Structure formats: structure tokens, C-alpha cells
Amino acid sequence: MTPKTSTTPAGPIENGISFDVEEYFHALNLRPVAPEAAWDGMQRRTATTTRELADQLAAHGVKSTFFFLGWVAARDRALVKAIHAAGHEIGSHGVSHRMADELGADAFRDEARSSKALLEDITGAPVHGFRASTFSIGPRTPFALEVLVEEGYRWDSSVFPVRHDRYGDPTFSRVPVVVRTPAGPIVELPLLTWRVLGQNVPAAGGGYLRLLPVAIVEKALRAMNADGAPGVLYLHPWEFDPGQPRLLRGGLGAWRHYSGLRGTRAKLERLLGKFRFGPLGPIAEAARTSARMV
Numbered sequence: 001m002t003p004k005t006s007t008t009p010a011g012p013i014e015n016g017i018s019f020d021v022e023e024y025f026h027a028l029n030l031r032p033v034a035p036e037a038a039w040d041g042m043q044r045r046t047a048t049t050t051r052e053l054a055d056q057l058a059a060h061g062v063k064s065t066f067f068f069l070g071w072v073a074a075r076d077r078a079l080v081k082a083i084h085a086a087g088h089e090i091g092s093h094g095v096s097h098r099m100a101d102e103l104g105a106d107a108f109r110d111e112a113r114s115s116k117a118l119l120e121d122i123t124g125a126p127v128h129g130f131r132a133s134t135f136s137i138g139p140r141t142p143f144a145l146e147v148l149v150e151e152g153y154r155w156d157s158s159v160f161p162v163r164h165d166r167y168g169d170p171t172f173s174r175v176p177v178v179v180r181t182p183a184g185p186i187v188e189l190p191l192l193t194w195r196v197l198g199q200n201v202p203a204a205g206g207g208y209l210r211l212l213p214v215a216i217v218e219k220a221l222r223a224m225n226a227d228g229a230p231g232v233l234y235l236h237p238w239e240f241d242p243g244q245p246r247l248l249r250g251g252l253g254a255w256r257h258y259s260g261l262r263g264t265r266a267k268l269e270r271l272l273g274k275f276r277f278g279p280l281g282p283i284a285e286a287a288r289t290s291a292r293m294v
């Protein structure tokens, strides 16, 4: 992509933008056709798309948080180095992409620890932020935030305050909040929701950006910013890659994974032109001193 000059949109609130750097075959929907034992034999595509996304962000002067899956980082240290050298924040997305409730407390701790050590070894910079696979921190994983504090994380962005068949906690704060754990406080940056008719509607990007009109995400960001809070978006490089191998044929999983892949880049471009965005770490540090504590 050719970098171009662009003016930064006006507006006082900087929203959070983040990418979970994993391969298309790590997505939960692809599990039935892409077991972990097969991953090393599969075509890897995320490096190319991740670099293209970094170029797209650079054209807008935007820095982001890139949560690297340990599996990806261990196989492509140069990619982590390049994204860090471009000025982006590096966070951890665990190692195996198993959900926190599948891992249980001990294996979750192992992954939080080893992925942090790996990423810090690659970049030489501390890793403070975490995102669990598939937003799997919530009522089923009461151990998770405490473990993250013990392992040296300062903030997390894994709670989706919505009702969903696989994840979510609709009772959780919709805005950044400091969570007290027995090990100490940690900032939680929940994914963006839009409050409609007394319900939290998911609007944080990802599948929702692919499947819904981009205007929904814009409305949600505007409403959140009008309340004085930043919205937090998540995206995956594979969501910008319509050329990925089609491993699923038909069914809900295929619909969830492949819908809208061709339109995502233009939608992101539109959001970058309309709103201010930045990495999640500074939002978390600001919240640490000013946010409500639960």
C-alpha cells in the first residue's frame, strides 16, 4: 500500500485499536478442520497481512496494539520486531489459542508467562497488556485476572460485556475499569458495545465489523465518546485476507469466518478517517488513575 498523507480527525477522545495476530486456522470456527497437530503444515499468511495493516495505519499516523499469539511469534520473530520497530505496542494473545476456561488456571498461567517472556525477548521491551483467546475472561474464569497480575501484566482487554453463546459478561462495565484482585489491581478495557433498548450490542470490530454496516460501529464509537469514554476495537489480520484457503464449506462457522472479508479494509479506512485511534496501553494507564474501581 502506498502511504499517503492524511489529516488526523478532530475530537478529544482517542479510541483504542488492536489486532490479534494469529493465523486464519487459529480461529475458533476453524477448529473442526484445523486441529493443532496440523498447524505446522498449513500455509501461513498473517505476516503479509499484518505488514499491510501496519502500512495502512502508518498512512493515518495511527499506532495500535498488536496482541501476538505465541505460536506466531515463535515462528516469525522478525514480524514481531518489525511491528515493534514501527512504533506499535506489543501485547500477548497467549500461546495456543485455547480459551482461558479450556486451559484452566495452571495452563493459563503458563501461557501468560511464556508468551510475555518470548515477546520481551524479541523486542527488548516490557509487555504489559493481555488479550485472551476468544474474549474468554469472564464468569467462567474467575482466576484469570489475578493470574495476570501475578505474572506482571498491568492491563487486560478480554472482557466482552455482551450476551453470546461462547463468551461474554453482560453485567461487566462497558468502560475501562480497575479490577481489584487478591494479587492487586489490574485495568480491564472491555470491548466496544453500543447500548440499545437496555441491551449491550457488540460493536467492537472483528466479525461485527465484517457482518454489520460500518455505520453501527461508528454510532457505537460516537455514543461511547459522548459518554466521555474511549471505545476499544479489535481486528484480526485474517479478516483482511480474502485469499485465505477456504477450509470450511457451509454452515454457521463458515458464515462467521468468511463473510465480508473483501470489505474490511475499506471499512477500517473509513473509521481511521473519522475517529482518533491509538494503542491500548496509554488508555489503560490513564484509567488506572481515574477509572472507577470494582
Ligand SMILES: [Zn+2]
Residues within 6 Å of the ligand: 020, 022, 093, 097, 132, 133, 134
Ligand atoms: Zn484470537
